Amino acid sequence: MTVSTILDDLQALRAKAEGQLAAADDLDSIEAVRIEFLGRKGAISLLKRNLKDVAPEDRPKVGTEANAISEWLETELNQKKDALEVAALNQKLAGETIDITMPGVVQGQGGAHPITRMMDELAELFGRLGFTCLDDTACPEVETEYYNFDALNFPAHHPARDMQDTFYTDAGENVVLRSQTSNAQIRHMQKFKPPIRVISPGRVYRNEDVSRQKHVLFHQCEGLVVDKHITVAHLKGTLNHFIEEMFGLDDNGNPRATRFRTSYFPFTEPSMEMDVMYRRQINGEWKEDWLEILGCGMVDPNVLSEVGVDPEEYTGFAFGMGVERLAMLKYGIHNIRDFFINDQRFLRRHNWAGLSLFK
Numbered sequence: 190m191t192v193s194t195i196l197d198d199l200q201a202l203r204a205k206a207e208g209q210l211a212a213a214d215d216l217d218s219i220e221a222v223r224i225e226f227l228g229r230k231g232a233i234s235l236l237k238r239n240l241k242d243v244a245p246e247d248r249p250k251v252g253t254e255a256n257a258i259s260e261w262l263e264t265e266l267n268q269k270k271d272a273l274e275v276a277a278l279n280q281k282l283a284g285e286t287i288d289i290t291m292p293g294v295v296q297g298q299g300g301a302h303p304i305t306r307m308m309d310e311l312a313e314l315f316g317r318l319g320f321t322c323l324d325d326t327a328c329p330e331v332e333t334e335y336y337n338f339d340a341l342n343f344p345a346h347h348p349a350r351d352m353q354d355t356f357y358t359d360a361g362e363n364v365v366l367r368s369q370t371s372n373a374q375i376r377h378m379q380k381f382k383p384p385i386r387v388i389s390p391g392r393v394y395r396n397e398d399v400s401r402q403k404h405v406l407f408h409q410c411e412g413l414v415v416d417k418h419i420t421v422a423h424l425k426g427t428l429n430h431f432i433e434e435m436f437g438l439d440d441n442g443n444p445r446a447t448r449f450r451t452s453y454f455p456f457t458e459p460s461m462e463m464d465v466m467y468r469r470q471i472n473g474e475w476k477e478d479w480l481e482i483l484g485c486g487m488v489d490p491n492v493l494s495e496v497g498v499d500p501e502e503y504t505g506f507a508f509g510m511g512v513e514r515l516a517m518l519k520y521g522i523h524n525i526r527d528f529f530i531n532d533q534r535f536l537r538r539h540n541w542a543g544l545s546l547f548k
Contacts, residue, residue: 457486
């Protein structure tokens with residue numbers, strides 16, 4: 190086969206491809222043209238592979254012409270394809286015209302769960318007081334008795350260890366579901382030395398009978414401060430400020446009255462419970478009464494010694510509060526089970542302001 194014959198064949202293929210491309214009126218037809226001429230077994234591709242039969246001195250000329258026709262055809266194919274795609278899109282858009290004068294469809298709007306709201310508010314409030322919020326993922330909910338009880342100065346036969354209060358698991362020997370988030374504080378003090386000022390919010394579990402005020406799963410937020418010269422005055426000042434920030438002033442614009450009652454917790458000495466004065470309606474008459482808010486106290490020296498902190502040099506205070514209880518008081522929720530049943534009527538309440546028991 191002479192060079193002139195090959196070149197004539199190439200021009201004939203170009204003319205044929207040009208005619209078929211002009212007749213192609215959809216994407217499938219364009220793809221068929223591409224396959225026929227440029228595909229692996231296409232006419233132009235086969236001709237290129239047969240260049241080995243052409244005399245060496247003629248190959249550059251034939252190769253240049255074959256490549257030029259291939260590039261031309263590929264460009265034409267792409268342009269025709271783009272034009273058809275644009276035309277198809279315009280046709281589709283023309284058939285999907287939106288009447289912007291029509292009223293829109295109201296889409297349901299989600300809102301933060303009240304427990305999430307309260308956890309975020311606690312983190313923000315104590316953050317302003319210099320507390321660091323511990324990452325709950327670093328403090329397991331499935332915990333050993335050492336971190337849940339022993340390191341917190343719980344005696345070996347303390348009632349809280351009884352299976353009536355604590356969930357024991359089959360994960361290993363003496364492995365429980367944590368009954369308070371104090372395990373986070375122990376783990377933190379093992380890694381970091383004073384001064385320490387942290388809160389540890391998270392889920393806890395207790396073997397309780399589910400009722401309007403109790404649940405087997407609930408959330409706690411515990412706080413810990415350890416430093417030199419920490420006293421009960423620091424504890425009371427911090428918690429009184431917390432109450433004012435969380436629940437606002439009373440009806441007369443004064444800080445709400447609080448009191449601290451002696452109590453007992455294994456990990457604090459002395460231990461106290463904090464009450465806040467509020468008004469409740471009894472037989473149609475408004476009366477003032479005390480409401481328990483949280484437990485607190487000075488960190489027991491045994492707890493400090495257990496984590497390698499010298500109780501002769503450092504002191505501290507700790508407190509713990511139920512997040513559900515705070516949310517119930519602040520948002521006017523009367524049944525703790527409402528937090529867990531996923532009732533859409535409850536979850537759609539976006540405006541929780543103004544519902545507080547203290548209003």
